[in-house]
Amino acid sequence: MSLGLEHYLVLSAALFSIGLYGALTKRSAVVILMSIELMLNAANIALVAFSRYIVPALLTGQVFTIFSIVVAAAEATVGLAIIMAIYRSRETIDTTKIDLMKW
Amino acid sequence: METVIPNELVWLIFLLPILSFAVIALFVRPFLNNPRLSGYISISAIFGSFILSTWVLISLLSAPGHELVIPDFNWLVIDSAINIHLGLMIDSLTAVMLIVVTLVSLMVQLYSQGYMKGDPGYHRYYALLSLFTASMLGLVMVDNLLLMFVFWEMVGLCSYLLIGFWFHRPAAANAAKKAFIVTRIGDFGFLGAILLLLSQTGTLDIAQLHSLALAGVLTGTVLTWAAIGIFLGAIGKSAQFPLHVWLPDAMEGPTPVSALIHAATMVAAGVFLVARMFPLFEHSEVALLTVAIIGGLTAIFAATMGLVMTDIKRVLAYSTISQLGYMMLGLGVGGIAIGIFHLFNHAFFKALLFLGAGSVSHATGTFDMRQMGGLRKVMPWTYATFLIASLSIAGIWPLAGFWSKDEILASSINNQPILFYLAMVTVFMTAFYMFRVVFLTFGGQYRGGSPANHSPRPHESPSVMITPMVVLAVLAVGSGWFNVTGGFSRFLEPSETHVFQGFFGILAHPLPWVSLILAGAGILLAYAIYSARWLSAERIGRLFEPFYVVFSNKYWFDELYENIIARIVLLKGLFAGIKLFDSRFIDRGINAFFIENLVVRRFFSGLKSFDNRGIDGAVNGVADTTVATGRVLRIAQTGQLQLYGMFIILGILAISLALIFFS
Numbered sequence: 001m002s003l004g005l006e007h008y009l010v011l012s013a014a015l016f017s018i019g020l021y022g023a024l025t026k027r028s029a030v031v032i033l034m035s036i037e038l039m040l041n042a043a044n045i046a047l048v049a050f051s052r053y054i055v056p057a058l059l060t061g062q063v064f065t066i067f068s069i070v071v072a073a074a075e076a077t078v079g080l081a082i083i084m085a086i087y088r089s090r091e092t093i094d095t096t097k098i099d100l101m102k103w
Numbered sequence: 104m105e106t107v108i109p110n111e112l113v114w115l116i117f118l119l120p121i122l123s124f125a126v127i128a129l130f131v132r133p134f135l136n137n138p139r140l141s142g143y144i145s146i147s148a149i150f151g152s153f154i155l156s157t158w159v160l161i162s163l164l165s166a167p168g169h170e171l172v173i174p175d176f177n178w179l180v181i182d183s184a185i186n187i188h189l190g191l192m193i194d195s196l197t198a199v200m201l202i203v204v205t206l207v208s209l210m211v212q213l214y215s216q217g218y219m220k221g222d223p224g225y226h227r228y229y230a231l232l233s234l235f236t237a238s239m240l241g242l243v244m245v246d247n248l249l250l251m252f253v254f255w256e257m258v259g260l261c262s263y264l265l266i267g268f269w270f271h272r273p274a275a276a277n278a279a280k281k282a283f284i285v286t287r288i289g290d291f292g293f294l295g296a297i298l299l300l301l302s303q304t305g306t307l308d309i310a311q312l313h314s315l316a317l318a319g320v321l322t323g324t325v326l327t328w329a330a331i332g333i334f335l336g337a338i339g340k341s342a343q344f345p346l347h348v349w350l351p352d353a354m355e356g357p358t359p360v361s362a363l364i365h366a367a368t369m370v371a372a373g374v375f376l377v378a379r380m381f382p383l384f385e386h387s388e389v390a391l392l393t394v395a396i397i398g399g400l401t402a403i404f405a406a407t408m409g410l411v412m413t414d415i416k417r418v419l420a421y422s423t424i425s426q427l428g429y430m431m432l433g434l435g436v437g438g439i440a441i442g443i444f445h446l447f448n449h450a451f452f453k454a455l456l457f458l459g460a461g462s463v464s465h466a467t468g469t470f471d472m473r474q475m476g477g478l479r480k481v482m483p484w485t486y487a488t489f490l491i492a493s494l495s496i497a498g499i500w501p502l503a504g505f506w507s508k509d510e511i512l513a514s515s516i517n518n519q520p521i522l523f524y525l526a527m528v529t530v531f532m533t534a535f536y537m538f539r540v541v542f543l544t545f546g547g548q549y550r551g552g553s554p555a556n557h558s559p560r561p562h563e564s565p566s567v568m569i570t571p572m573v574v575l576a577v578l579a580v581g582s583g584w585f586n587v588t589g590g591f592s593r594f595l596e597p598s599e600t601h602v603f604q605g606f607f608g609i610l611a612h613p614l615p616w617v618s619l620i621l622a623g624a625g626i627l628l629a630y631a632i633y634s635a636r637w638l639s640a641e642r643i644g645r646l647f648e649p650f651y652v653v654f655s656n657k658y659w660f661d662e663l664y665e666n667i668i669a670r671i672v673l674l675k676g677l678f679a680g681i682k683l684f685d686s687r688f689i690d691r692g693i694n695a696f697f698i699e700n701l702v703v704r705r706f707f708s709g710l711k712s713f714d715n716r717g718i719d720g721a722v723n724g725v726a727d728t729t730v731a732t733g734r735v736l737r738i739a740q741t742g743q744l745q746l747y748g749m750f751i752i753l754g755i756l757a758i759s760l761a762l763i764f765f766s
Contacts, residue, residue: 020752023745023748024745024748024749024752025745032745095743095744095745096743
């Protein structure tokens with residue numbers, strides 16, 4: 001059995017769903033951040049797969065993915081920095097307990 | 104310098120200040136921390152831009168059609184539908200704006216060396232001035248609306264950051280927010296116009312849009328709405344009625360910033376935008392008429408408020424709004440050359456007025472004119488330059504303001520007689536309020552300055568502040584002479600056929616004399632009240648008390664916007680208003696009549712209870728229902744981002760399923 005576009009897309013969808021589930025249900029801000037990274041990488045797989053199977057001559061999907069990875073890295077940096085700052089002042093990273101702005 | 108400027112150097116005009124911003128923010132501030140170096144870098148960069156701008160101007164004078172063609176790059180290409188270039192449009196309009204922006208920016212930055220000396224935010228100040236200048240230069244040079252919008256927002260951002268420069272003062276922080284939000288309302292119209300033009304024509308290239316309008320392809324309602332949307336952006340940026348409220352508050356920023364951004368350049372960007380897109384306005388009578396009417400109304404409306412302010416910078420702020428109104432009027436009735444000519448002159452004399460105001464506050468520690476006075480003797484240079492600028496803005500022959508103001512008046516008398524009379528009244532008011540400032544600040548005896556001021560005796564400002572003022576004073580006298588024989592107009596509009604009367608020839612006509620007499624009367628009245636004291640200001644204030652109250656409360660526009668529109672939002676506010684009206688007026692009226700009248704009292708007590716239970720109940724019920732609904736709906740706003748995320752996902756799923764099953 002050879003691998004086709006569908007296999008990659010199913011993998012991507014599965015990863016995305018796992019990430020989504022994590023992002024919506026987990027309480028720890030770090031785990032949520034990891035889940036979001038998972039979702040981003042699911043999208044990257046889809047991009048590369050589409051690029052590879054639909055326009056094999058072009059590298060648009062790959063190039064786009066590299067951009068996306070850079071953005072994801074920056075996002076993780078900022079996100080972790082925020083989490084660190086919150087932890088220092090509130091001593092928790094439980095998202096349900098960070099509700100200072102709520103009425 | 105007969106050679107045409109190389110293309111790369113044209114790009115440098117706005118890259119130099121951006122580079123200076125980056126060097127100061129990323130290198131000088133963190134690693135060297137040498138404030139004076141920041142100033143020098145910024146000033147050298149803008150000086151380089153000024154030299155290059157002059158070169159552009161010289162190249163354009165001999166170029167065919169007064170245009171330079173700069174090769175551009177593809178930037179954003181989406182299939183064949185959208186193709187946005189990264190390019191420059193260098194024509195006579197750009198060249199004039201380049202000169203204005205670089206020259207005023209250079210003078211202001213030199214002046215700031217003295218004014219901002221010792222300020223802890225010195226690096227930030229110069230970095231932001233560089234960034235602002237770069238954005239403003241980009242704004243006037245780019246060749247498509249999308250890039251222009253980007254720079255448009257960037258100057259807005261810099262304006263926000265510089266108004267709030269002393270952000271530890273709540274007034275400054277609030278003024279910055281206000282400026283940002285109010286101009287955003289106008290920008291919404293601009294963005295709408297950009298999207299409309301893109302969807303209707305598929306291009307945002309300014310030259311292409313011009314030719315589409317000229318060829319009659321872009322016509323009718325689309326053209327009118329696009330032009331009005333663009334003008335809405337200009338209203339916000341140029342502080343025209345009814346979005347003028349942010350500019351007087353913007354005076355909380357450092358005074359050189361007011362001179363550069365809120366007098367000479369950024370607020371004139373609105374006028375520039377209309378001039379840049381003028382072919383679109385020209386082919387839509389409605390749009391052009393709107394420009395003229397808004398301009399004419401703003402001119403007189405702002406001038407009335409300028410009459411009664413006691414803060415020197417606020418007088419100048421209202422004066423700026425009023426003069427910007429003149430420019431819009433000039434564009435609306437006369438065309439590009441007339442509006443831009445006033446912009447050109449105004450930039451110099453108004454920047455000078457602001458620098459003068461900064462100089463007197465440097466000496467007295469206040470902007471309140473009631474605490475100044477008598478500065479003529481101790482600050483001769485400031486006095487002389489301020490007087491020249493005041494005469495220029497009042498439109499006294501042969502100073503700069505006279506030439507451009509008279510062109511606006513001359514073209515409005517034929518096209519819009521009503522606006523012409525309003526503009527004439529404004530001439531009188533302008534002369535009056537400017538000389539009110541002059542006599543209050545420089546005439547009479549010194550009234551002590553700010554109570555918190557440590558130096559008891561005011562002193563002349565250092566020469567680093569005086570020199571730029573003298574340069575600007577020379578321009579405030581002479582910048583109008585470029586168009587005495589029509590040279591400026593023909594440069595901007597090669598097809599200009601208007602007959603120019605020459606330096607003395609213009610005095611052979613009645614119109615200049617009428618405006619000169621009106622301006623003279625304004626000056627005389629100011630002299631009579633504030634210097635010779637033949638008339639008492641208090642008595643006149645009482646005589647025209649209703650007007651005084653309306654003007655000094657700025658027509659209650661701030662209250663209208665802040666309380667009614669911004670603070671009490673939506674239906675709750677409406678019903679709270681009804682409830683209040685009911686209990687205050689209807690109830691009180693009915694009660695007063697029925698309770699105090701003993702004969703009908705018992706007879707109507709039943710009616711009263713019906714009123715209390717029935718009518719009040721209904722009205723209160725509506726209000727209470729709204730409040731209660733809000734209370735219930737508030738539960739949905741959990742503040743839990745994950746819950747929101749889940750609903751977003753459910754929504755996407757629902758839409759996807761609907762698309763799969765029903766399409």
